[in-house]
Amino acid sequence: MTPVVELDNLTRRFGSFTAVDSISLTVDEGEIFGFLGANGAGKTTAIRMLCGLLLPSAGTGRVAGFDVLTESEKIKKSIGYMSQKFSLYPDLTGRENMHFYGAAYGLTTSRVKERIGALSDRLDLGSFIDRRSGSLPIGWRQRLALSVSLLHEPKILFLDEPTGGVDPVFRRRFWNILYQLASEGVTIFVTTHYMDEAEYCGRISIMHRGRIIVRGEPARLVREHGSDSLEDLFIDLIKERDINAR
Amino acid sequence: MLGNIKHIARKEIYHILRDPRSLVIVFAMPVMMTFLYGFAVNLDIERITLAIIDYDQTPSSRALVDDFYNSTYFDRPDKEIDSWNPEEALKAQDAAGVLTIRHGFGEALERGDEFALGLMIDGSDNLLGAAVNAYSNGVLLKFLQDRLPPDFELPGITISQQVLYNPDLKSSHFFVPAIVAIILIMISALLTSVTIAREKETGTMEQLLVAPVLPREILIGKILPYIVIAFIDGMLVLLFAKLVFGVPIVGSLFVLAIFTMVYVATSLSIGILISSLVQTQQVAMMFALVTTLLPSIMLSGFIFPIKNMPTVLQVISHIVPARYFIDATRGILLKGTGFVLLLPQLGALLALMLVLLVVAGKKFKARIG
Numbered sequence: 292m293t294p295v296v297e298l299d300n301l302t303r304r305f306g307s308f309t310a311v312d313s314i315s316l317t318v319d320e321g322e323i324f325g326f327l328g329a330n331g332a333g334k335t336t337a338i339r340m341l342c343g344l345l346l347p348s349a350g351t352g353r354v355a356g357f358d359v360l361t362e363s364e365k366i367k368k369s370i371g372y373m374s375q376k377f378s379l380y381p382d383l384t385g386r387e388n389m390h391f392y393g394a395a396y397g398l399t400t401s402r403v404k405e406r407i408g409a410l411s412d413r414l415d416l417g418s419f420i421d422r423r424s425g426s427l428p429i430g431w432r433q434r435l436a437l438s439v440s441l442l443h444e445p446k447i448l449f450l451d452e453p454t455g456g457v458d459p460v461f462r463r464r465f466w467n468i469l470y471q472l473a474s475e476g477v478t479i480f481v482t483t484h485y486m487d488e489a490e491y492c493g494r495i496s497i498m499h500r501g502r503i504i505v506r507g508e509p510a511r512l513v514r515e516h517g518s519d520s521l522e523d524l525f526i527d528l529i530k531e532r533d534i535n536a537r
Numbered sequence: 538m539l540g541n542i543k544h545i546a547r548k549e550i551y552h553i554l555r556d557p558r559s560l561v562i563v564f565a566m567p568v569m570m571t572f573l574y575g576f577a578v579n580l581d582i583e584r585i586t587l588a589i590i591d592y593d594q595t596p597s598s599r600a601l602v603d604d605f606y607n608s609t610y611f612d613r614p615d616k617e618i619d620s621w622n623p624e625e626a627l628k629a630q631d632a633a634g635v636l637t638i639r640h641g642f643g644e645a646l647e648r649g650d651e652f653a654l655g656l657m658i659d660g661s662d663n664l665l666g667a668a669v670n671a672y673s674n675g676v677l678l679k680f681l682q683d684r685l686p687p688d689f690e691l692p693g694i695t696i697s698q699q700v701l702y703n704p705d706l707k708s709s710h711f712f713v714p715a716i717v718a719i720i721l722i723m724i725s726a727l728l729t730s731v732t733i734a735r736e737k738e739t740g741t742m743e744q745l746l747v748a749p750v751l752p753r754e755i756l757i758g759k760i761l762p763y764i765v766i767a768f769i770d771g772m773l774v775l776l777f778a779k780l781v782f783g784v785p786i787v788g789s790l791f792v793l794a795i796f797t798m799v800y801v802a803t804s805l806s807i808g809i810l811i812s813s814l815v816q817t818q819q820v821a822m823m824f825a826l827v828t829t830l831l832p833s834i835m836l837s838g839f840i841f842p843i844k845n846m847p848t849v850l851q852v853i854s855h856i857v858p859a860r861y862f863i864d865a866t867r868g869i870l871l872k873g874t875g876f877v878l879l880l881p882q883l884g885a886l887l888a889l890m891l892v893l894l895v896v897a898g899k900k901f902k903a904r905i906g
Binding site for chain 2: 343
């Protein structure tokens with residue numbers, strides 16, 4: 292397996308606060324990697340560095356074979372990104388959003404049309420695609436946002452809490468799509484708060500105060516720590532750390 | 538590069554057309570403001586209340602009183618003036634001046650004797666006071682001329698006064714170009730200042746920056762549609778100024794159009810720079826208003842002549858775009874000044890725009906932190 296994400300002691304400081312504290316990890320092609328952690332643990336900061344939105348303060352990282360410090364423009368072409376905040380233009384329809392972002396990725400108009408056809412079949416967008424995206428229910432918005440991030444057929448998909456606020460039925464369908472993508476060789480790097488979702492991931496890492504405290508296959512981690520479930524493991528680990536910190 | 542700019546520009550146009558608020562800012566506000574400011578900032582003094590106390594009561598004195606009130610300069614006071622205490626009328630602001638025609642005026646007029654009328658003026662408003670004095674002398678002179686035999690020449694030396702360019706000395710002709718300048722810079726800066734800040738607020742900027750789009754493509758794509766809109770605005774306001782205030786357009790319409798275009802582009806660049814520096818729309822709008830409104834009023838030569846300012850302010854006035862636009866429009870509208878004479882103003886505006894855009898490009902990075 293070829294690693295498509297490799298981080299070596301990646302660090303980001305904001306003034307005296309260290310949001311991400313020398314994290315190292317590798318993610319292989321076609322893997323679904325779960326990036327877990329409490330709020331404020333540094334997940335979003337880490338993802339932003341991987342997408343070229345933030346410069347690391349120290350350490351190195353390669354995404355899709357390109358250096359995060361010097362080749363962020365090349366990285367941008369090979370990744371898709373969906374942030375936790377709905378980030379499409381609410382006053383544009385889904386189709387208009389897709390045309391705009393498609394053009395931003397350098398796709399021709401006819402190619403964008405092809406992709407819109409393929410993605411709207413795949414994600415079952417139907418007539419929602421022609422409504423102003425701001426008026427859509429949240430589940431549809433997230434699907435639309437996912438289809439926008441897939442327009443240029445990225446090799447790696449970074450999803451920052453993609454299913455926040457979405458109902459369980461929608462979440463299940465969302466994950467089915469992610470599985471399909473992974474089986475086609477797309478690497479998926481996803482942060483989540485939902486432990487059932489974490490169990491769907493091939494491997495996970497749990498972040499706490501800017502550091503990765505454990506990593507591995509979810510089932511094995513639960514077994515090794517003698518926890519009842521991933522949720523217990525998560526809570527125990529974080530409690531343990533907080534007590535030690537005092 | 539061009540493809541991306543085109544798509545960003547098109548998306549901006551969707552935003553404008555679908556947001557009723559921005560349409561109001563774009564089209565209703567400038568016209569409304571021109572109307573309000575044009576009428577509010579009116580320094581022409583007419584219809585001054587003048588009380589006249591006539592002790593003479595001859596046909597001549599009555600004719601003089603009629604001449605005063607038949608002129609457009611003076612109106613009768615609403616209240617009866619106590620002739621024993623005319624000063625009270627000034628104190629109560631029932632009149633801006635009191636003219637007293639003493640007994641013997643008619644007789645003196647017939648005999649050609651020297652005679653003095655009494656004029657009491659409220660000097661607390663010096664502009665108004667000066668106007669009362671000047672207009673009264675004017676009315677009196679006219680009255681005397683009408684009664685002199687045709688072959689009689691006024692003795693002595695008289696000053697022949699001629700006013701160029703604004704023959705009626707209408708203040709609106711002087712003010713309206715400046716008002717156009719202030720409205721345009723304010724609207725333009727407001728429009729662009731919120732566009733980038735809005736995308737930062739809603740998170741779309743993050744999504745946009747993850748795409749391989751260059752910051753300068755975003756900046757240029759955003760500014761282009763607004764240049765067109767603000768230019769249309771400028772023309773609309775100028776047309777309005779012509780129709781409502783009768784401001785003449787002596788010079789070339791084409792030169793005026795070029796100046797308006799360059800001026801709005803410079804103003805939009807101010808907004809772009811602000812937008813690339815701040816994070817929220819509210820702060821952006823505040824900055825846009827503060828940096829455009831006050832300097833354009835105080836330091837542009839709109840009200841206070843630049844020559845009379847302290848040196849420091851004179852230097853600062855060089856980076857106020859309105860200064861150049863007001864210079865140029867007053868020249869084009871009232872004097873018909875040609876393009877070549879206005880090249881320094883055009884160059885200054887272009888230089889300002891370039892600096893603003895370069896700084897905005899430097900400050901606006903393809904990263905969020």
